[in-house]
Amino acid sequence: MRTVKVFFVCLLLCTYSAFGFQNTQIDYNALYKIKDEGLNNSQVMDIAWNLTDRIGPRLTGSEGLKRAYDWTAAQMKEWGLSNVKIEPWGEFGEGWDVRKSYLAMTVPYYQALIGIPKAWTPGTNGPISAEAIYVDVSSEADLAQYKGKLKGKVVLMPTNIEAKTTFEADATRWTEEQLQDMTTERVSNADGSFSQRRISDFRRAANLRNAAYQMFKDEGVAMVLNTHRGGGQGTFFTSNGARREENPLPEMEIAPEHYNRMVRLLVKGEPVRIEADTKTEFHTKDLQGYNVIAEIPGSDPKLKDEVVMLGAHLDSWFAGTGATDNAAGSATMMEAIRILKESGVPLKRTVRIALWSGEEQGLYGSRNYVQKEFMNNGMPNKKHEQFSAYYNMDNGTGAIRGIYLQGNEAIRTIFTEWFKVFEDMGASTVTIRNTGGTDHQAFDGIGLPGFQFIQDPIDYGTRTHHTNMDLYERLQAADLRKNAVIIATMVMQTANMDQKMPRKPKVFDNLNRSR
Amino acid sequence: MRTVKVFFVCLLLCTYSAFGFQNTQIDYNALYKIKDEGLNNSQVMDIAWNLTDRIGPRLTGSEGLKRAYDWTAAQMKEWGLSNVKIEPWGEFGEGWDVRKSYLAMTVPYYQALIGIPKAWTPGTNGPISAEAIYVDVSSEADLAQYKGKLKGKVVLMPTNIEAKTTFEADATRWTEEQLQDMTTERVSNADGSFSQRRISDFRRAANLRNAAYQMFKDEGVAMVLNTHRGGGQGTFFTSNGARREENPLPEMEIAPEHYNRMVRLLVKGEPVRIEADTKTEFHTKDLQGYNVIAEIPGSDPKLKDEVVMLGAHLDSWFAGTGATDNAAGSATMMEAIRILKESGVPLKRTVRIALWSGEEQGLYGSRNYVQKEFMNNGMPNKKHEQFSAYYNMDNGTGAIRGIYLQGNEAIRTIFTEWFKVFEDMGASTVTIRNTGGTDHQAFDGIGLPGFQFIQDPIDYGTRTHHTNMDLYERLQAADLRKNAVIIATMVMQTANMDQKMPRKPKVFDNLNRSR
Incomplete structure (x- = not known):
């Protein structure tokens, strides 16, 4: 042998x-x-x-x-x-920079909120104080009920983001077993139907977002708030920036707990007020x-x-x-x-x-x-x-x-x-x-x-x-x-x-x- | 049997x-x-x-x-x-409430900082813009070198807080083994010398803090910043509040990463500027x-x-x-x-x-x-x-x-x-x-x-x-x-x-x- x-x-x-x-x-x-x-x-x-x-x-x-x-x-x-x-x-x-980023909830009580203007959005150009409103829509048809109600308001929309308690470590290293798994060739088992459905879901969501955003501009919304992905406990994820051709509204991305608190309050009929003072500069x-x-x-x-x-x-x-x-x-x-x-x-x-x-x-x-x-x-x-x-x-x-x-x-x-x-x-x-x-x-x-x-x-x-x-x-x-x-x-x-x-x-x- | x-x-x-x-x-x-x-x-x-x-x-x-x-x-x-x-x-x-809490670093670049006024401290009473200074003292004698240099400044002091990456889960439940351990009577093995040393360390640190704080007031410091315990990733821990008889300065507790970034910059000789606008109300x-x-x-x-x-x-x-x-x-x-x-x-x-x-x-x-x-x-x-x-x-x-x-x-x-x-x-x-x-x-x-x-x-x-x-x-x-x-x-x-x-x-x- x-x-x-x-x-x-x-x-x-x-x-x-x-x-x-x-x-x-x-x-x-x-x-x-x-x-x-x-x-x-x-x-x-x-x-x-x-x-x-x-x-x-x-x-x-x-x-x-x-x-x-x-x-x-x-x-x-x-x-x-x-x-x-x-x-x-x-x-x-x-070419764009943030010059000031201040956001707080003032009603039902004062708490400063963790957030930042979304890339390539304008600021509020001075302090504003405005009522928050939850635009609870799941289709474009739902938007109609908010017509005439949004002027000067700060808008929040539905999100599925939850800042869950983490029973797993934030930080990990690959185990030998996981590394071994990575060496296998990945061969897709999908038949395409699921991803087609996801694409159409994404498209519907994007269309709804676009229609809502257009309405927010038409109605004269003061600011749009967003929250993205997981994070939590003071960490928030930013999304892609605004598109300049959209002529965007002042828009901020904020910590999920701070966002969801306002959503929960608004859903239960509690008034929420926001004060903000953001300034951004577009370079030329x-x-x-x-x-x-x-x-x-x-x-x-x-x-x-x-x-x-x-x-x-x-x-x-x-x-x-x-x-x-x-x-x-x-x-x-x-x-x-x-x-x-x-x-x-x-x-x-x-x-x-x-x-x-x-x-x-x-x-x-x-x-x-x-x-x-x-x-x-x-x-x-x-x-x-x-x-x-x-x-x-x-x-x-x-x-x-x-x-x-x-x-x-x-x-x-x-x-x-x-x-x-x-x-x-x-x-x-x-x-x-x-x-x-x-x-x-x-x-x-x-x-x-x-x-x-x-x-x-x-x-x-x-x-x-x-x-x-x-x-x-x-x-x-x-x-x-x-x-x-x-x-x-x-x-x-x-x-x-x-x-x-x-x-x-x-x-x-x-x-x-x-x- | x-x-x-x-x-x-x-x-x-x-x-x-x-x-x-x-x-x-x-x-x-x-x-x-x-x-x-x-x-x-x-x-x-x-x-x-x-x-x-x-x-x-x-x-x-x-x-x-x-x-x-x-x-x-x-x-x-x-x-x-x-x-x-x-x-x-x-x-x-x-009787005390926060009415406004805004803090940002403006030099070397703009970033809003996560923080809040320390309990029972006054606000800045309007926007301030001030140079930050690191008061790097390990004994009361070290304070002398800062005399005449603190007026109108925002002060940071040494801390051993690090916002380390967490390779362990934030949230845990007791295991059966840990619960079993808890059922044993705890009998101290200490001979008292260690705790005596700790007490004297604490006392020295408290004396230093008090002496520093008195000097900050005498010199006309604009604001004191602090960070406490672990946390990190957007979480910050608050400490006990100010004592009213101290006639405290405006003071904020902030996220450890935001604090330590300023310390690192100042230690390396990079100028740091702060802008703040905080307001608190003392009820009567x-x-x-x-x-x-x-x-x-x-x-x-x-x-x-x-x-x-x-x-x-x-x-x-x-x-x-x-x-x-x-x-x-x-x-x-x-x-x-x-x-x-x-x-x-x-x-x-x-x-x-x-x-x-x-x-x-x-x-x-x-x-x-x-x-x-x-x-x-x-x-x-x-x-x-x-x-x-x-x-x-x-x-x-x-x-x-x-x-x-x-x-x-x-x-x-x-x-x-x-x-x-x-x-x-x-x-x-x-x-x-x-x-x-x-x-x-x-x-x-x-x-x-x-x-x-x-x-x-x-x-x-x-x-x-x-x-x-x-x-x-x-x-x-x-x-x-x-x-x-x-x-x-x-x-x-x-x-x-x-x-x-x-x-x-x-x-x-x-x-x-x-x-």
Whole structure:
């Protein structure tokens, strides 16, 4: 039995070696230097502190994001990176900041309410005091009964949000079992009928909301209040902003308990009065969006025109300081490239960092970038050919536990081998699954290898993602340090592979669809 | 073996029966009616809703507590209870309400801050805009360096509060193992040196705080900010209020993340500016405290002068609506007496409910009540003799899991037997231990049997106790329904016992000490 085993292992090893051993081999010397710099001399929390506490919320088009462009570019210049640019990706078209946010219930008694104006809505322009009204509608027909009753009122509408008591921990890490589950290919069992029903439910709800909103404007409502998702206990989630073409009313998103208290009072016939004083400013100059770009030029004359990228979005929502979404990713990527520069590890290909903006509104920064950089008239250009891979981080503050292959089987061996050295950091899961919702999709969409990591959830879904409480405290320092080391290593390995990262076949057959 | 066992059981039963079988026997007929009314026709959540959402915060001396006196008295009259009184217990000396609470950081960027004026502090009397300063002192000597630098500033001081990410559930229930642990007598292992050290640490910290506070007043500080205990994620804990004789400055308690962000900025030399607009009102008329009292007169001519009491404090802190502290207890006790009245179960002794006030400032309502009612010139009067037992609920919203004997061994058999019928509700733990911190201590202190229940903690320590988030949502409806049934049953049993509840011996030897 033993002999037979050895024979098979040998066969396997030889085959493996013949088809790209160089691509999977770890540069232990470089790894040592990366770990030393990243674990013993980390600056990731200092970078994150600057992005959060000091620079503050970074909504695309806001003053905060402009400060972040300037500071990150200056910082990366200071580290000696090359070709540092604050590069416009196109017209974002919005520029807006909150100047004052005060909301309180004054009847039946005084309590200040936790909330913030919804993005791109106007303020009240001075203090207002108004009666609250519950517009209890489940269909457009129900709206008629409120005609003539809404002028000057503060409107609340039905919600299914409950701020339940949480008998489960806010923050968790993936168990080994959950990680194992993630490695199975996901094959949908749905027959489509359920999702069709959900889509039609959503559409009906959206139509009702739009009709109601139009009526609120026609009737001269003073303010609209909203609450979203779970949260609770002082955490509230913000939704997407207003659309400027809607010419929106003053609108605020508030803590679910504060919202639901007013709904319960109004439903039981108790008068509720609101006082508010909110002020927002619409900027008019330079409504472009920007990405911040910097490089370490490749050292190999034959390979330096080939590029490996790493990136994360720098923009955030604005009720907190976007600590986990996505100062965590931006700081980690900046730290990763700082480690690569500072440790002086060999990098044959050019390494480029991109800090995107407009991600929260539709991956605008990255989508525009890849079109400008890698495409001409909808077809791949030479830089597309010279591109190897893009690594993204945008799943909060949690430790990297592995990586999504994004359906690219050809990379499984490479990543599996690379991750072996991070098994003792808890990161070794390689899954064929896709993950979406962020900037690697811009690369994936034009047939370029783009990857996101499996990260521990921590309290991303329960407390931080798009909330008022996405603040510096929620960052897990040890996780971010480890993540920067893992990403720096992945980038270093990618920069020094014999070949560029293998791509998924035939993506251009589907280019127009997947873009 | 079997025969021997039966013999012992028989011996035990006969002994037991001889020493008070009547006291331990459950009235199953009454129990059935109580459970039926309490589980199938419960009003506890409606009562709690009125106390929280509708009436609001109930700080002693506030308008909210006055509304609560009036509403609870009216409600209990409506239920047909007798001798309903809003009974003064003495001069509380404070009357205060928040009229406006607005606080924001404006430099380095705008963010509204979650906070509220500290009890019995003045407001800013109009909008202020001021520089924040971190007074980084660890001893009184350190204060000197801030002399001349504080005028018109908003002051923050060092804190060890961190709003850590919570990898454990906010809300929990006692496990069987934990309940079992609670049944062991607690015997201190301390030799006193540690607690002496802690006391001296506390004293040093208090002296420093007082010296700092005096300096802040002398220097003309605009406002003092504080943060307390854990919480986080939008929850903040309030501390005790200001002392009026201190002639306090405007002072606010705020969310720990918001506080610590400013500290971090100031420590790193970043300027921070605050804008605030707070208004509080000191009432001048009728600064007495009141208890709300109501009765079901006893049906037995020989026993009706004997009294069984149940109660809870009606007052609360004011950053939330005091849902778990202690609308939960007040609503449960009101529901328990409503069940007793509505179900028409026999009650030989008089049953009396008391809704206390001033509990949060030192059990004032209950301590004054027991002195007036049961004592004359420091010695027990006839009513003291005629008193059986007092049941209190003030451990939040959690399900009753058992009861503290408060060191009274003579009651163990009685309560153990009574709780057998609540084993299927999860309540059967009887522990010899004491529990403190609330109004049963007023009774215990003058030698009368006074009891508190073991309740599941839920999120009392993590989210609700004295927080801005102690709101209606945090109430556990099923728990409160069960609690009202258990308490109604305990009160019914106590009202119908052959004897009054056994007392601890010789308490009057120590009366002056324990009072």
